[in-house]
Amino acid sequence: MPYAEIISIGDELLIGQVINTNAAWIGQQLSDAGITVRQHTVISDNEKQILETLRKAAPSAALIVITGGLGPTRDDITKAALCKYFDTKLVLHEASLENIMHLYQVRGYPMSKLNREQAEIPESCTAFRNLHGTAPGMWFEKAGVIYVSLPGVPFEMKPILTDHVLPRLRERFGGHAIIHKTVLTQGVGESFIAEKIRDWEDRLPAHIKLAYLPQPGIVRLRLSGYGSDKGALHAEMQEQLKRLRTLLSDLVFGYDEDTLEDVTGRMLLKLGKTLVTAESCTGGYLSHRITAVPGSSAYYRGSIIAYSNEVKINILGVNADLIEAHGAVSEQVVSNMALNVRKLLNADFALAVSGIAGPAGGSEQKPVGTTWIALASEKEVVAEVFHLGEDRGRNIHKAALSALNILRKALLKELPPM
Amino acid sequence: MPYAEIISIGDELLIGQVINTNAAWIGQQLSDAGITVRQHTVISDNEKQILETLRKAAPSAALIVITGGLGPTRDDITKAALCKYFDTKLVLHEASLENIMHLYQVRGYPMSKLNREQAEIPESCTAFRNLHGTAPGMWFEKAGVIYVSLPGVPFEMKPILTDHVLPRLRERFGGHAIIHKTVLTQGVGESFIAEKIRDWEDRLPAHIKLAYLPQPGIVRLRLSGYGSDKGALHAEMQEQLKRLRTLLSDLVFGYDEDTLEDVTGRMLLKLGKTLVTAESCTGGYLSHRITAVPGSSAYYRGSIIAYSNEVKINILGVNADLIEAHGAVSEQVVSNMALNVRKLLNADFALAVSGIAGPAGGSEQKPVGTTWIALASEKEVVAEVFHLGEDRGRNIHKAALSALNILRKALLKELPPM
Numbered sequence: 001m002p003y004a005e006i007i008s009i010g011d012e013l014l015i016g017q018v019i020n021t022n023a024a025w026i027g028q029q030l031s032d033a034g035i036t037v038r039q040h041t042v043i044s045d046n047e048k049q050i051l052e053t054l055r056k057a058a059p060s061a062a063l064i065v066i067t068g069g070l071g072p073t074r075d076d077i078t079k080a081a082l083c084k085y086f087d088t089k090l091v092l093h094e095a096s097l098e099n100i101m102h103l104y105q106v107r108g109y110p111m112s113k114l115n116r117e118q119a120e121i122p123e124s125c126t127a128f129r130n131l132h133g134t135a136p137g138m139w140f141e142k143a144g145v146i147y148v149s150l151p152g153v154p155f156e157m158k159p160i161l162t163d164h165v166l167p168r169l170r171e172r173f174g175g176h177a178i179i180h181k182t183v184l185t186q187g188v189g190e191s192f193i194a195e196k197i198r199d200w201e202d203r204l205p206a207h208i209k210l211a212y213l214p215q216p217g218i219v220r221l222r223l224s225g226y227g228s229d230k231g232a233l234h235a236e237m238q239e240q241l242k243r244l245r246t247l248l249s250d251l252v253f254g255y256d257e258d259t260l261e262d263v264t265g266r267m268l269l270k271l272g273k274t275l276v277t278a279e280s281c282t283g284g285y286l287s288h289r290i291t292a293v294p295g296s297s298a299y300y301r302g303s304i305i306a307y308s309n310e311v312k313i314n315i316l317g318v319n320a321d322l323i324e325a326h327g328a329v330s331e332q333v334v335s336n337m338a339l340n341v342r343k344l345l346n347a348d349f350a351l352a353v354s355g356i357a358g359p360a361g362g363s364e365q366k367p368v369g370t371t372w373i374a375l376a377s378e379k380e381v382v383a384e385v386f387h388l389g390e391d392r393g394r395n396i397h398k399a400a401l402s403a404l405n406i407l408r409k410a411l412l413k414e415l416p417p418m
Numbered sequence: 419m420p421y422a423e424i425i426s427i428g429d430e431l432l433i434g435q436v437i438n439t440n441a442a443w444i445g446q447q448l449s450d451a452g453i454t455v456r457q458h459t460v461i462s463d464n465e466k467q468i469l470e471t472l473r474k475a476a477p478s479a480a481l482i483v484i485t486g487g488l489g490p491t492r493d494d495i496t497k498a499a500l501c502k503y504f505d506t507k508l509v510l511h512e513a514s515l516e517n518i519m520h521l522y523q524v525r526g527y528p529m530s531k532l533n534r535e536q537a538e539i540p541e542s543c544t545a546f547r548n549l550h551g552t553a554p555g556m557w558f559e560k561a562g563v564i565y566v567s568l569p570g571v572p573f574e575m576k577p578i579l580t581d582h583v584l585p586r587l588r589e590r591f592g593g594h595a596i597i598h599k600t601v602l603t604q605g606v607g608e609s610f611i612a613e614k615i616r617d618w619e620d621r622l623p624a625h626i627k628l629a630y631l632p633q634p635g636i637v638r639l640r641l642s643g644y645g646s647d648k649g650a651l652h653a654e655m656q657e658q659l660k661r662l663r664t665l666l667s668d669l670v671f672g673y674d675e676d677t678l679e680d681v682t683g684r685m686l687l688k689l690g691k692t693l694v695t696a697e698s699c700t701g702g703y704l705s706h707r708i709t710a711v712p713g714s715s716a717y718y719r720g721s722i723i724a725y726s727n728e729v730k731i732n733i734l735g736v737n738a739d740l741i742e743a744h745g746a747v748s749e750q751v752v753s754n755m756a757l758n759v760r761k762l763l764n765a766d767f768a769l770a771v772s773g774i775a776g777p778a779g780g781s782e783q784k785p786v787g788t789t790w791i792a793l794a795s796e797k798e799v800v801a802e803v804f805h806l807g808e809d810r811g812r813n814i815h816k817a818a819l820s821a822l823n824i825l826r827k828a829l830l831k832e833l834p835p836m
Contacts, residue, residue: 027434028433040458044457214571296725345729387526
């Protein structure tokens with residue numbers, strides 16, 4: 001299988017002023033095209049380092065994709081370094097000059113000498129038109145390795161890769177299939193899942209690999225399959241996913257880019273049901289997650305953020321005696337919040353959250369992280385306690401995810417089996 | 419000056435499933451500590467490649483920072499590779515075991531064998547406690563090069579680097595002074611600011627550099643000073659910052675890691691005033707930003723998220739005729755929301771937001787992005803309209819920032835001049 005390396009050039013990446021999203025995006029595209037990405041490298045705008053990095057990468061790569069350092073200013077030296085590496089010289093490229101003149105005409109700016117120099121490219125390369133900027137893409141071949149040099153501005157780089165580079169790569173490296181599929185779970189830890197699926201994992205064929213990708217409150221399981229026949233690989237992956245799904249049962253809330261708010265939103269739409277919330281410790285974050293979904297106004301009506309006990313009592317109508325007797329973070333109060341907000345805002349389902357997000361407010365009986373979540377429906381009110389962690393931001397995040405997951409499990413029971 | 423290389427391990431980075439924010443963040447921290455970052459490298463969870471990469475990096479680096487591959491599951495092989503590289507073996511580390519047991523106790527989960535194995539570390543390393551996870555940080559030295567291995571989860575990695583690694587590095591590589599200071603503005607564009615400060619920028623000395631770092635709704639101006647005498651450099655930077663501050667006046671809301679919710683929160687505390695909100699299009703995000711600040715319960719009481727008109731009318735008491743006559747996104751309705759929620763939740767100040775976040779809901783008169791924001795105080799209600807953009811997520815984000823900035827400017831008038 002062909003290996004690729006992605007080299008990104010730019011000091012702004014090294015000091016973290018800009019995050020290297022280019023390498024991630026190119027990695028995705030190459031991977032989808034059946035090319036295995038073996039390494040990303042970020043280096044300085046420094047000729048010696050560029051040459052060294054190319055020399056080190058060449059022996060183990062079939063493809064080297066370089067981004068950055070193609071701008072018109074003095075600190076952009078990739079083109080000169082490539083001339084040295086390929087032992088060639090800069091020549092004026094008529095089509096690129098026309099493209100640059102066209103761009104300046106459209107924008108109504110005068111063209112400078114620096115811009116004109118952007119049309120000079122190494123003689124031995126094939127140039128690709130840049131629709132959105134002055135630096136063309138370039139394709140070189142040397143000793144069986146393909147080198148592609150692209151501008152660093154994502155908006156300029158992406159169409160060149162998509163329109164010119166990927167079709168040529170598919171032609172050259174066709175016949176390799178890679179399929180990734182990610183299974184998403186909420187509410188349990190990585191090692192809990194690992195123990196549950198150990199036997200299945202042990203029996204996975206060598207060309208299907210499993211990776212655990214934990215995030216706060218969520219564990220993602222990525223299954224990557226490698227083969228030559230895309231159809232056969234797809235069928236095999238589906239079979240393995242079915243087995244995994246059976247083992248994990250309702251721990252799985254979705255796939256790939258799904259979120260809990262998407263998934264529960266789609267379920268509410270399908271059922272024709274509405275949702276409201278009442279939040280204390282999550283302070284609006286649960287409501288924000290729900291309303292981040294376009295079209296959520298079709299099923300979500302609103303929330304009471306009862307951050308103070310006064311709002312819990314006066315607006316939500318929580319019995320002051322309940323708060324006095326059990327504390328605001330208790331089964332009794334959170335159930336009362338869910339029950340009342342459902343009626344008050346007139347919905348089918350109501351989620352309520354009350355917890356101690358921290359850093360202050362904890363006690364021995366109720367340490368920071370203690371969080372009660374209730375779900376009220378026409379039938380009943382159920383409440384559950386969670387012991388999250390010590391970090392305020394993560395507690396808010398995990399509490400919202402846990403609430404959405406409680407809703408998801410309740411909605412699952414109402415939906416016909418898939 | 420010492421050179422560093424950052425090595426990130428993980429297939430999820432290579433295929434672009436996760437963007438390498440770790441390397442950017444570590445690059446920033448090292449750069450702030452006066453260490454020049456020469457290269458970032460991303461490689462696979464593959465023992466041979468890990469060993470090869472370490473061997474290649476060692477000759478030109480004083481420091482190698484490795485992240486990732488330290489989890490409890492089978493695909494995490496960094497620890498085994500490090501044992502091979504440093505020719506050492508895994509031994510049980512009592513302090514790490516205690517830390518893991520503590521974490522599991524707090525969360526109330528049972529500990530598995532896999533978790534216990536997380537306490538085994540290479541014998542030749544110094545271990546640093548991981549406050550938020552089971553994999554400790556590790557520090558090795560070999561042939562004059564420092565190697566630091568950290569977990570890949572950003573939340574676990576960052577405190578280990580900040581608390582343990584950076585202080586040791588500063589001790590080791592002291593003597594170079596780099597000072598970064600970032601000035602934060604909200605509400606105007608990069609080029610507006612550039613014109614305002616052009617003369618000052620032209621006269622900056624060569625060893626003080628300015629960078630513009632625009633984010634949605636916010637423009638950050640980073641001033642970086644380089645020198646050998648930290649005290650003199652500090653005084654010089656302060657003088658330049660004072661000039662910049664004078665030029666930008668109340669466009670500046672804070673410095674470095676400040677946020678609008680921190681800044682307005684501190685102002686409310688100082689004034690002894692309270693705040694409530696009523697949100698439509700921001701759907702809880704404004705409230706979430708405010709309550710993300712620890713201790714915000716001292717000044718923030720709560721919010722009504724009136725996502726549906728029914729909630730606006732029945733709970734917030736907005737006059738239905740106003741909505742009928744002017745639409746929910748109007749000066750009249752948003753002013754009414756602010757006025758009513760201030761009384762209902764009993765606070766000194768009330769912010770209300772009503773807008774069209776998109777993608778649907780726009781019209782010719784009120785395109786997507788049209789957003790009304792009102793601030794009610796004891797004295798008055800003022801409302802302002804914003805024309806944000808076409809992206810839902812960004813509109814929600816910018817609307818919340820704009821609301822907080824309106825509050826900040828109003829509170830500025832109540833505070834004695836600094």
